[in-house]
Amino acid sequence: MSHVGNRRKTALVTGASSGIGFALARVFAHEGYNIVLVARESEKLFARAEEINTTCGVTVTVVPADLQLPTSAIEIYRELDYHGIPVDVLVNNAGFGVHGYFAETDWQEELAMISVNCVTLTRLTKLFLRNMLSRGEGKILNVASLAAFEPGPLMAVYNATKAYVLSFSVALREELRGSGVSVTALCPGPTRTNFAARANAKHTLMFKGQLADATAVARAGYNGLMRNKPVVVPGSWNKLSAALVRLLPRRFVVKAARYLSEG
Numbered sequence: 178m179s180h181v182g183n184r185r186k187t188a189l190v191t192g193a194s195s196g197i198g199f200a201l202a203r204v205f206a207h208e209g210y211n212i213v214l215v216a217r218e219s220e221k222l223f224a225r226a227e228e229i230n231t232t233c234g235v236t237v238t239v240v241p242a243d244l245q246l247p248t249s250a251i252e253i254y255r256e257l258d259y260h261g262i263p264v265d266v267l268v269n270n271a272g273f274g275v276h277g278y279f280a281e282t283d284w285q286e287e288l289a290m291i292s293v294n295c296v297t298l299t300r301l302t303k304l305f306l307r308n309m310l311s312r313g314e315g316k317i318l319n320v321a322s323l324a325a326f327e328p329g330p331l332m333a334v335y336n337a338t339k340a341y342v343l344s345f346s347v348a349l350r351e352e353l354r355g356s357g358v359s360v361t362a363l364c365p366g367p368t369r370t371n372f373a374a375r376a377n378a379k380h381t382l383m384f385k386g387q388l389a390d391a392t393a394v395a396r397a398g399y400n401g402l403m404r405n406k407p408v409v410v411p412g413s414w415n416k417l418s419a420a421l422v423r424l425l426p427r428r429f430v431v432k433a434a435r436y437l438s439e440g
Contacts, residue, residue, distance in 0.1 A: 184263075185209065185210070185211050185235070185236075186209075186210050186211070186265040186266065187210060187211040187212070187213060187262060187263060187264055187265050187266070188202075188205040188210040188211070188212055188213070188264075188265065188266035188267075188268060189212075189213040189215065189253075189257070189264045189266070189267050189268060189305070190202045190205070190212065190213070190214060190215065190268040190270055191215045191216070191244060191268065191269055191270050191271035191297075191298075191301070192215070192216055192244075192270040192271030192272065193212075193214040193215055193216050193222065193225065193270070194214070194216035194217075194218050194221040194222050194225055195221070195370065195371060196368070196370030196371060196372065196391055197270060197320060197365065197368060197370060197391045197394050197395055197398075198216070198268075198270040198271065198320075199225055199391075200391040200392045200394065200395035201268055201270055201318075201395040201398060201399065202214060202225070202229060202268075203229060203232075203233075203392070203395070204392075204395045204396055204398075204399045205266065205268075205399065206229045206232075206233035206235050206237070207233055208399070209235065210235065210265075210266065211235050211236040211237070211238070211262075212226075212229060212235060212236075212237045212238070213237075213238045213239075213240060213257065213262065213264065214226055214229075214237060214238070214239050214240070215240045215241075215242050215244075215253060215271070216241070216242070216271070217241065217242065217243045217244070218241075219239070219241035222239050222241055223239055226238075226239045238257075238260070238262060240253050240256055240257070244271050244292070244293045244297040245289040245292045245293055245297075246292075247292070247296070247297075249297055250297050250300035250301045250304060251300070251304065253301065254301070254304040254305065263308060263312075264305045264308070264309075264315075265309075265314070265315055265316070266315070266316045266317075266318065266402070267301060267302065267305045267306075267309075267315070267316070267317045267318070268317075268318045268320070269298040269301060269302065269317070269318070269319045269320060269342075270318075270320040271293055271294075271297070271298075272290075272293055272294040272298075272320065272322075272338070272339075273290055273293065273294070273372065273375050273376065274290070274332055274335040274372060274375065274376035274378065275287055275290055275332070275334060275335055275376055275377075276331055276332050276335075276376045276377045276378035276381065276438070277331060277377065278331065279333045279334065282334075287334045290334065290335065290338060291334065291338060294335075294338035294339065294341075294342065295338050295341050295342065298319060298342060299345065302317060302319070302349070305317075306353075306358065309357075309358045310353075310356055310357075310358060312357075313356070313357040314357040314358065315357070315358040315359075316358070316359050316360075316361070316402055317346075317349075317358070317359070317360045317361070318360075318361050318362075318363060318398055318399075318402045319342050319345070319346045319360065319361070319362050319363070320342070320362075320363045320365070320398070321339045321340075321342040321343040321346065321362045321363065321364045322336075322339040322342075322364055322365060322366075323364050323365065323366040323367075323410065323415050323418060323419060324336040324339045324340075325339035325340045325342060325343035325362075325364055326340075326343075326364070326418075326419045326422045326423070327422045327430050327431070327434050328427075328430070328431050328434065329434050329438060330431060330434060330435035330438060331381075331435065331438035331439065332376070332378070332438055335376070336434075339364075342362065343362050343364065343408070346360050346361070346362035346407075346408075347360075347362065347407055347408065350407055359402070359405050360407075361398070361401055361402045361405070361406055361407065361408070361409060362407065362408045362409070363394070363397070363398035363401065363402075363409045363411075364408060364409065364410045364415075364419065365389060365394045365398075365410075365411055365412075365415070366389055366410075366411070366412055366414070366415040366418070367383050367384055367386070367388050367389065368388055368389040368390070368391055368394050369388045369389065369390060369391060370391055378438070381437065381438050381439065383437040383438065389411060389412055389415075393411065394411050397409055397411035398411070
C-alpha cells in the first residue's frame with residue numbers, strides 16, 4: 178500500500194474518463210492510491226469514480242474541468258487545496274490530436290490542442306511541483322507519445338506538442354535531481370483508445386496495424402515511474418522505432434511518418 182505515515186498517497190490523473198487515462202487511474206487505485214479524476218465529461222467521470230471505488234476501495238475525488246481553458250489548472254489546484262487533498266503523483270495524461278494538412282486544419286482545434294497538450298500540462302506541473310518540493314518527495318508522469326521522437330506530416334502540430342512534452346519532462350527531471358521529486362515521460366505508440374477517432378485519423382496506416390492495449394501501456398508507465406525511469410516507451414517495436422529515428426536520416430524519417438499518416 179502507498180502511504181505517507183498514516184496518510185494514503187494520492188494520484189491526480191487528467192484525461193481520466195477513458196483510454197490510457199482511465200487505465201492509469203485504475204492501475205494507481207489497484208496499487209492503493211487515492212485518486213483524483215480530472216476530465217471534461219463530468220457524467221462519465223462520476224461513473225468512472227464509482228467503478229474505481231467499488232473495485233479498489235480507495236477514495237476517489239472528481240474534479241470536472243475543461244483543460245482547454247487557461248484558468249483550468251489554477252482552478253483544479255485551488256479546489257484540491259481547499260479540500261486539503263495533497264497530490265503525491267501528478268499524471269498529466271490529457272491530450273488529443275488533429276489530423277490533416279496544416280493549411281486546411283481548423284485553427285481553433287489546434288489552439289485547443291496546444292492548450293491541453295502543452296499549456297495546461299505545464300501549468301499543472303508548476304503548481305503541484307512546489308508542494309512536492311516543500312514535502313521533499315513526489316512523482317510526475319507526463320504522457321507524451323512515440324510521435325514525440327519525429328516530425329509528423331499531416332499531424333504536424335500534434336507531433337510538435339508531444340516533442341515539447343518529452344523535452345520539457347527530460348529537462349525538468351534534470352533540474353529536480355536530488356530533490357526527491359522525479360519526472361518520467363511515457364511515450365506510447367498507437368493504442369486502442371478513442372484518440373484516432375477524435376483526431377480524424379482512423380483511416381491512416383498507423384491505426385490499421387496491431388494497436389497496443391491501454392491497460393498494458395498504463396502498467397508500463399506506472400512501473401517506469403516507480404523505477405524512476407526518465408522515458409518509458411512501451412512495446413519492443415516502439416522501442417526500436419524510437420531508436421531508429423535517432424539513427425536514420427531525417428528526410429527518411431519524415432517520409433516514413435508521412436506514409437503512416439496517409440490512408
